[in-house]
Amino acid sequence: MTLSRIVNRSRAKSPWLLCFNGGGCNGCAIEVLACLTPVYDLERFGIVNTGNPKHADLLLMTGTVNRRNHRTLENLFQTMTSPRLVVAAGACACTGGIFKEASNVLGGADQAVKVDVHVPGCPPKPETIIDGLLQAVEKLG
């Protein structure tokens, strides 16, 4: 097993998470937090919610991208060190959802950054979010 394969395996086993809630209704953010509770326990996959973009591997976006927060999202993504991936959780983060027609809303997370995994649902179930994160993890490894 070469060194790069060992590092890649480790990447898949230790993705650190940065959660960003854009202009959403907070429903998805609550479901994301539910993933960290004892019932779903994200940490069993080695996933840690860091809150520090410099340490994070995955950016988990919920809510819409609007005229106010698209710069923030870009900055957070730029601060993360590569390899880095973006997971858009929920209808708003995927397309803009029910807020799509609002005057200040630009659309989904892909309006600011390149999205690697889309997680559908309004809000998505914690199981679906975990599934989305693990699909992103497979891309890391």
Place this chain on the structure above:
Amino acid sequence: MSYHSLLLGLTALILAPLAGGIAAGLDRKLTARLQSRYGPPVTQPFYDVLKLFGKECQWVNIWAPFFALLYLFANAAALLLFVLGGDLLLLFFIMTLALSCLIIGALAAVSPYSRLGADRELILALMYEPLLLSVFLGIAQAAGSFDIDLIQNAPGSIFLDFPLGFAALFLVFLIKLHKSPFDFTAAHHAHQELVQGILTEYAGPFLAVVEIGHWYEIVLLLLLFTLFRPFGGWGTVLIPIVLYLLVLIVDNTVPRLTWRWTLRRIWIPGWLLVSANLAWMAV
């Protein structure tokens, strides 16, 4: 330096990060179990560190990675000094050097979070460094020497002469491990009011270097307890394990407290413990 001590030093340098990593993994597993979660595998810290080595190198100030490396080397040197039986006072100064490196590295970046974390770490250092030094003085007083080899082979049990020093060393141990209620400079488990405190600006491979340095530190601190030899041969092996488990339980049962509380409730009782015992030994 003889062939034997060279071999011993190399073994310690290789085994200590492994032991420290497994200790950190046990910490995460046990914490999860105490919160009725399944938790990551015990080998999780190794995955974290290997992953961090594979990440992009990034720093705000070139001095931060320099001091991260120096932190690792100083901790490794401190462990080497202990294993090869050096001088207890020199060990103390190298441990202080390691801590200073971590703080200076954190101060190198202009970041409010890492700066506040470093400031709080300095306040903590002002609290526990004199305590640690007086514990070392007490050990030397009981054993009649600062030489670690002589202390380990001293007749009688140092624990019986200096039991309150043992308690004070446990306080220092709790603080140095960044465990609750003293995890206000950097928290390993969840994010806190300072994001990651002193570790905020160390990223990628240099965070991994700091982490490995911390593993050396855990092992060295656990080895310090063996100087007391509380219950003979088996006690030397069992006491560090029992104390580490105790730290994890304390970490999970008490909330995070402020540095003012620590100053009032830890510094003064710590000093009272050590000075009472030193006075008793002198009589």
